[in-house]
Amino acid sequence: MxxxxxxxxxxxxxxxxxxxxxxxxxRRAAEAVSRFSEENSRLGSLHYPRWLATEHRLRERLARLVGADSATDIALAKNTSEALSIIAYGLTWQPGDEIVGIAQEFPSNRVVWESLATRGVAWKALDLDGSADPETDLFALCTPRTRMIAVSWVQYARGLRLDLARIGAFCRANGILFCVDAIQGLGALPFDLSRADVDFVVADGHKWMLGPEGLALLYVRPSLRHTLVLHQFGWHMLEHSGNFDRRDWEPAEDARRFECGSPNLLGVHALEASLAVIEEVxxxxxxxxxxxxxxxxxxxxxxxxxxxxxxxxxxxxxxxxxxxxxxxxxxxxxxxxxxxxxxxxxxxxxxxxxxxxxxxxxxxxxxxxxxxxxxxx
Structure with a gap:
């Protein structure tokens, strides 16, 4: 290395x-945060444009990490749970819709789907303890009412890695959405959207990406971005976010539409530096x-x-x-x-x-x- x-x-x-x-x-992530802190205390926001350039580099690194076409396809959420909630409560559900997942999931990728029961949505869970072929068993749980398969790429407790390409192909063939919590894989294993055929990818940066808590990746397939109903609004998610006097507004065309307010620039500096290490290796x-x-x-x-x-x-x-x-x-x-x-x-x-x-x-x-x-x- x-x-x-x-x-x-x-x-x-x-x-x-x-x-x-x-x-x-x-070490370089800690040094990046130290420099950012010192600059802020001495010079305030004098170099804010430079901070935004660091934010853009972070989006570029995250786009390369997952194989997205552009940095503008990457939204920055506060954490995996927020990113999953944006997806879960952005989609329009009908009573009787189903989501297929795994019983042993970390609560973030279980509770959010279970919460949709109030809208008549059923979460159907595969018990991994009785499964020798989890992909086949996930497919067997699907019915014509299945709207989404939502799973972790790598299961948090025992580390089972699912075959995302196989699941993605099944979802595409059957008109099912595919949502992946990639927190236990990104930064450790290669990931490629072109092979996995995933609609939604979420992952916080504080595990294998070696970054801070409080900053997460949210990828939404560009063709689906406008289908998600927005529930958070603010200056940052606007198409013309820099024109503060403009009275008419619309959400940004790119993934920034999911970011309602000011960015976590402290976290941005840390995670950008951490991902630089992974990219160099x-x-x-x-x-x-x-x-x-x-x-x-x-x-x-x-x-x-x-x-x-x-x-x-x-x-x-x-x-x-x-x-x-x-x-x-x-x-x-x-x-x-x-x-x-x-x-x-x-x-x-x-x-x-x-x-x-x-x-x-x-x-x-x-x-x-x-x-x-x-x-x-």
Missing amino acids: SLGPDEFDLDPTLCHLNHAAVGPWP GIEQVWRELQLRTAHLIEGIDRHGLELLSPRSTERRAGIVTFRVPGRPAAEIYPELMQRRVLCAQRGGGIRFSPHFYTPFEVIDRALGEVLSLAAH
Whole structure:
């Protein structure tokens, strides 16, 4: 990799294996925020046009990350939940419409669809625990009333990766909308809208993209933008947003129509710098390096007699590796690991480790050593 040794400045006593929760910032993201803060305190908004140029670069980076045609196809939301809500409450539903999803989804990609029950919309969920072929089983839940399939690209608890191209092809053939929560994949795996054929993509920047909380990607297929009813209004989402004296108005033609107010420029500076790191390495190389680390972790889990809960096949894996310690509940192991500065999560009935492309193999081995030490007590 082309990164310098000081690109990440993590405390060497810490085993950071929690990118599926909140990732650490690269050094340059922290420096970008520091510069922005210092400039703001000394010069105020003197260089506001330069800040907006950084915002545009961020949109360009996000467009390249998902394979969108233009930076103007990218809206910046506050978080994944807000982005999903814009979609859910922007579409016009009819009583009896159905949404097909997965029972084990993170609440953000479940509650928003369940909330549409007040409009007569049914959310039908696939139980992954009983599914050997989740795509086929998702398709089997669909009926002529199915309006949308809404799933996470990578399931948060155990890291199952769905075949987006296969689901997208099914949706297109059957006139079904396809919404993907990509938060557990973007920044870790290559994503290509031209292959996945997705209508909506959402993802917060604070996990694998290594950015801050409070800033998320929202992509809406351009042909669908005008079909979403807007429920938030303000100066920023107007077509002529800079003409404050203009009395007539209309929403912007591009994705900015989903952004009602002032941008989160502090977050913009951090996320733009973080994505610069990923682009310099290259997302294909990021994915290769991450696969080496998850394979190393799984080999250690197997070698030490731990129980792997995540998918074993490379086609189904992503960056999440969840495992169980035989004879020890995860609820006991997790707080003890955190006390030993092994940053992880309790998910999916086990302990979830989520390294990234830059994670030293020694950190993975040290964390497994702490697990084994606790298991022996």
